[in-house]
Amino acid sequence: MRAAPSNSFPFTAIVGMDDLQLALILATISPAIGGVLIRGEKGTAKSTAVRALTEILPPLDVVPGCRFSCDPDRPDPTCPDGPHAVTEGAEVRAARLVELPVGATEDRVLGSLHLEKALAEGITAYEPGLLAAAHRGLLYVDEVNLLHDHLVDVLLDAAAMGRASVERDGVSVTHPARFVLVGTMNPEEGELRPQLLDRFGLTVDVVASRDPAVRVEVMRARLTYEADPESFVARYDGAQRELAERIVKARDLLTEVILTDSALRQIAEICASFDVDGMRADLVTARTAVAHAAWSGRTVVEVDDVRAAAKLALPHRRRRNPFDAPGLDDQQLEEAINNSTPPEDPDDDGPDDPSGGPGGGADNSASSEGGSSESEEQSIGQTAAGPAPCGDVAGSSAPYKARLLSVQVAGTGVAGRRSRAITEVGRVVGDRGRVGREAGRPHLLGTMRNAAPYQKVRGRSGPGLVVRADDVRLAVREGREGNLVLFCVDASGSMGTKKRMGEVKTAIVSLLLDAYQRRDTVGLVTFAGAAATVALPPTGSVETAVRRLESLPTGGRTPLAEGLLQAAEVLRIAAIRDPRRRPLLVLVTDGRATHGDNAFARARQAAGWLAQRGTATVVVDCEPRRGVRLGLSSELAADLGAEYLDLGDVAAGNLVRTVIERKAA
The missing domain is CATH 3.40.50.300 (P-loop containing nucleotide triphosphate hydrolases)
Structure with a gap:
């Protein structure tokens, strides 16, 4: 605190x-x-x-000595430190x-x-x-x-x-x-x-403004503040007090604001037009519109209040797919407002709107700014994904639902939703000693059992136990862990047709969807031409991984050894940063290596090195079934000590099942 x-x-x-x-x-x-x-x-x-x-x-006025900051004028009757008398006085903090x-x-x-x-x-x-x-x-x-x-x-x-x-x-x-x-x-x-x-x-x-004038103003304010914080704060003292007073007035006015039936209907129509789930969006929008009216000094909710409320309450409720980014299109919002029933002033006898109509109000500029921010965020995301692909880009089909299978052998990783593990949450399966002043939920029975043999020596003469710090035992809990799933994807020309690469992307997206639901960390390494690239370092942002994968082009030679070595380096750094998260390498390739001298021999050497490090791996063979099959991926899987899976067998969650079962090994 x-x-x-x-x-x-x-x-x-x-x-x-x-x-x-x-x-x-x-x-x-x-x-x-x-x-x-x-x-x-x-x-x-x-x-x-x-x-x-x-x-x-x-x-705030608080009851003196109350650990729960009760209001002396309206003390909570269920307060654990109560009951409080109204005449106890007040402490201001x-x-x-x-x-x-x-x-x-x-x-x-x-x-x-x-x-x-x-x-x-x-x-x-x-x-x-x-x-x-x-x-x-x-x-x-x-x-x-x-x-x-x-x-x-x-x-x-x-x-x-x-x-x-x-x-x-x-x-x-x-x-x-x-x-x-x-x-x-x-x-x-x-x-x-x-x-x-x-x-x-x-x-x-x-998002940071792209207007240089605004950025200059931000830098000037921050540098001035850092040079002399006291003078800078004093300069805004009057504005701070005015804002604080306005907040107090708005709080007092809140209970007097009228939310008319027509305003409620407009809110309901707007929420329905954006196809949001449940009723929470409607309720939050209504409460926000009332608060905005009080903030504006009005006692009746107007269209400007509804507009401002919808802009803040609806963007994150429009997601229809786990990989959809939250957002709200301002033009759609204006269309929804124009097509809805406008609020009416219960005291207004005429058709004129004193606020200037649905198109008026100070929030129009704010709405415009919001639209600009959203477009900027989208452009930033596109820029972060790298330059436009120069090769042939295949799209994925709709991902399939992965089967939920649990790992039988418990790990000790970070809390998640995939594998069994000893974590900070879950059911109690035992107890352990506390290291120093380590925090954690104590195991009462274990602590009592640890202290009981020493009660006579410690001179206990009454009820209760004489407990010392080194008697305390902490609960051992079994829950679920998340994993690092690193995809190493062959993006060379040998991957074959666009349809074949589309099947590969569909399988990977399906696993990414499963990782999203299980709270895994994911990463993406691609190799093509003469080098391997870390397209996405290990991250919890599965949405970013999907975007990078969808824009992945194919073409050029196959630097398979470089791809494996780059994946090994990513895993090495990830183990330093997050040593508790167990990794899994998913190698997606046809097994061909065509870059450099002795390309396949170097790839097998890199595979053997990964196997010595104990890296759990799944090899997905993308070699076409028609024509002559070289079987290089199966040789590579043997060198890696990996699970081998043909791409043709990746359907209805087979890849996900193989990944999870491999983690149990």
């Missing part, structure tokens, strides 16, 4: 991020919206904006920003049993977690896409319910947890699952 420093970068000094600032403000006005997800490339000041927000939030690290455990988030009091004093005491500390404040999760899925579920449930419940180890506690949840993420590092995306109220895509 940390509080934003007093000299943090001012919220009102942020340049070129109007949509992000609006989303954060609306979420603070109405926490029922459900929080904000900020998606953007690295270096776009996502974290700066979130930390700056706390400086403009009004201070600043709004709190609580940061949740990616490696946080469920105990740290929800809270847990106070082990020392339970064992030494024989009482059940609850030790609050981060959700309790974030009550009536902000909970910030950087790189939320890298957080374990079950923790994201916990956070979003608490944000939606306004309460957190703990039922474990004899502890049964429910406490208030109303906070503004803000998550930031870089899509290149992997997406959130659509089910989790939908749970965030609003989303904003942030």
